[in-house]
Amino acid sequence: MKEPRNNTIRRINSGFINTLKIWLREYQVIFTDVGVIIVMIAAPLVYPVLYSLIYKPEIITDMPIAVVDLSKSADSRQFTRQLNATQELKVAYIATSMNEGIEQFKLRNIRGIIEIPKSFSKDIAQGNQTNISAYADMEFFLYYKTLLLGTSFVTLETGKQIQVRNLMQQGETLNEADAAVNPILIEDTSVANAVGGFATYAIPVALMLIIQQTMILAIGIMAGTARERHAMGTLVPLDKNKLGTFRQVIGKGAAYFTIYAMMSVYLLGIIPQIFGYYRLANFNELAALITPFLLSCIFFGMTISVLFKNRESPMLLFLFTSFPLFFLSGIIWPLSNFSNIWLIVREVFPSSNAVMGYIKMNTLGATITETSREITALWIQTGIYFLTACLVYYVQVKLSESKGKEINTSPITSIKHKIAGRLSVN
Numbered sequence: 001m002k003e004p005r006n007n008t009i010r011r012i013n014s015g016f017i018n019t020l021k022i023w024l025r026e027y028q029v030i031f032t033d034v035g036v037i038i039v040m041i042a043a044p045l046v047y048p049v050l051y052s053l054i055y056k057p058e059i060i061t062d063m064p065i066a067v068v069d070l071s072k073s074a075d076s077r078q079f080t081r082q083l084n085a086t087q088e089l090k091v092a093y094i095a096t097s098m099n100e101g102i103e104q105f106k107l108r109n110i111r112g113i114i115e116i117p118k119s120f121s122k123d124i125a126q127g128n129q130t131n132i133s134a135y136a137d138m139e140f141f142l143y144y145k146t147l148l149l150g151t152s153f154v155t156l157e158t159g160k161q162i163q164v165r166n167l168m169q170q171g172e173t174l175n176e177a178d179a180a181v182n183p184i185l186i187e188d189t190s191v192a193n194a195v196g197g198f199a200t201y202a203i204p205v206a207l208m209l210i211i212q213q214t215m216i217l218a219i220g221i222m223a224g225t226a227r228e229r230h231a232m233g234t235l236v237p238l239d240k241n242k243l244g245t246f247r248q249v250i251g252k253g254a255a256y257f258t259i260y261a262m263m264s265v266y267l268l269g270i271i272p273q274i275f276g277y278y279r280l281a282n283f284n285e286l287a288a289l290i291t292p293f294l295l296s297c298i299f300f301g302m303t304i305s306v307l308f309k310n311r312e313s314p315m316l317l318f319l320f321t322s323f324p325l326f327f328l329s330g331i332i333w334p335l336s337n338f339s340n341i342w343l344i345v346r347e348v349f350p351s352s353n354a355v356m357g358y359i360k361m362n363t364l365g366a367t368i369t370e371t372s373r374e375i376t377a378l379w380i381q382t383g384i385y386f387l388t389a390c391l392v393y394y395v396q397v398k399l400s401e402s403k404g405k406e407i408n409t410s411p412i413t414s415i416k417h418k419i420a421g422r423l424s425v426n
Helices: 002-031 034-054 074-085 098-106 120-126 141-169 174-181 198-229 245-275 283-305 313-328 340-346 350-363 372-409 412-425
Strands: 063-069 089-095 112-116 133-136
Touching: 002 034, 002 198, 002 245, 034 198, 034 245, 063 074, 063 098, 063 141, 074 089, 074 112, 074 120, 074 141, 089 098, 089 141, 098 112, 112 141, 133 141, 141 174, 198 245, 198 283, 198 313, 198 350, 245 283, 245 350, 245 372, 283 350, 283 372, 313 340, 313 350, 350 372
Parallel strands: 063 089, 063 112
Antiparallel strands: 112 133
C-alpha cells in the first residue's frame, strides 16, 4: 500500500516542481525580451498617465467663439455679455457678418459662431419668437457640447427674463411672475460624473482595454518568438521533459497573473488616486471583479496565441480589435440598442463585462451582489477559455512529442532539410 501512495506523492511533487519551473522560465522569457517588457510593463505604466494628462482639465471652459451681431441693439449686446459670462464660452470676436466669422473660424481663432438675427430686438419687443443660430466646430465633439451648453443656458435664461418682465408689466409682482415662469424647479445633480468630464467617462474603459490588449499582445509575441526560435517551429520546446498540458497552462498563467495583478493595483488604485477619479469601490469589490477578468484574459490570450507564427502577427490583431472593443464596451452606444449579433460578439471578449462591472462598482457604488452578472460572466469566460487553452496546448505538447520522436529516429540530413525548409518559408 505504501508504494502506490509514495508514487502518487512523487508524481504530485514532480508536477508541482515542473509547474514552478515553467512559471520561473516564463519570467525569464518575459524579462529578457525587450519587446515583451515594453508591451507588458512599460505600456501599462505610461499609457494611463499619458491619457490622464491629456484629459486632465476634463471639461472645456472659456471656449473662444465669435458673435455675429446683426441686430446691434441693447438686447443683443446684453445677450452677448451673458454668453461671455458663462463658464463654457468666451466671446473672442465680434463679427459684422457671417463671412467675417467664418474667416476667423478658418484661422482657428475661434471654435464656434453665434449669429444674432437683425430682428432680434424687434421680435422681443413685439412678443414674437426669435431664432439664435449656433454653428459648432464638429472637429471635436466636446466643442459642440460646450457651445450647446453655454448657448442653451443663456437662451433659456434670457427667455425667462423676458417672460418675467412681460408678466410684471401686466401687474404681477416679481415673485408671482417668477413662480409663473418656473412653476417647477429642477435641481440637476450628477450622480456618477459630477464634473461632466471626459476623462472620468472614458478612462475606465481605457484602463480595462490596456490590461486586456497588452496582455494578449505580450502572450502572442512570446508565442510567435517561441515558434521562430524552436528548430521545428513548435510552440512547446522539444528538449524539455514532462511539460504536460496542465503544467504548461498553469505555469505560464501564474507568471502572467502575478505581473498583471501588480499592474492592476497601479492602474485601478494608484492612477485614480493621483488624478482624482471616482473611487467608490473598495479593494475586496475590485478584487472580486479583476481576478476573473485577469484569468479570462490570460486563458483567452493563450488560446489564440497558437495562431501566431511570428512576433509581428499579434500586432495586427491588436490594431484591428482595440478600437472596435471600445465601441463594444457599451459606453459609446447603449447596450439596449445593440442588435443581438453584437451582444453575442461582445461576450467573446472579457473587457466587455469588465468595463461595465468596473463602472458600476467604482463610479456608481454598486456592490459585489449588484455586479454579480458581470462577475459571473467573467468566471464563465475563465472556465471556457481555460478549457480551450488546455485543449490547444495539449495539441501543441503532442506535436512537440511527435517532432521529438521524429528527430530521434530520422537521419540527421533529413532533419537539416526540414529545418532549412521551414526557415526559408518563414
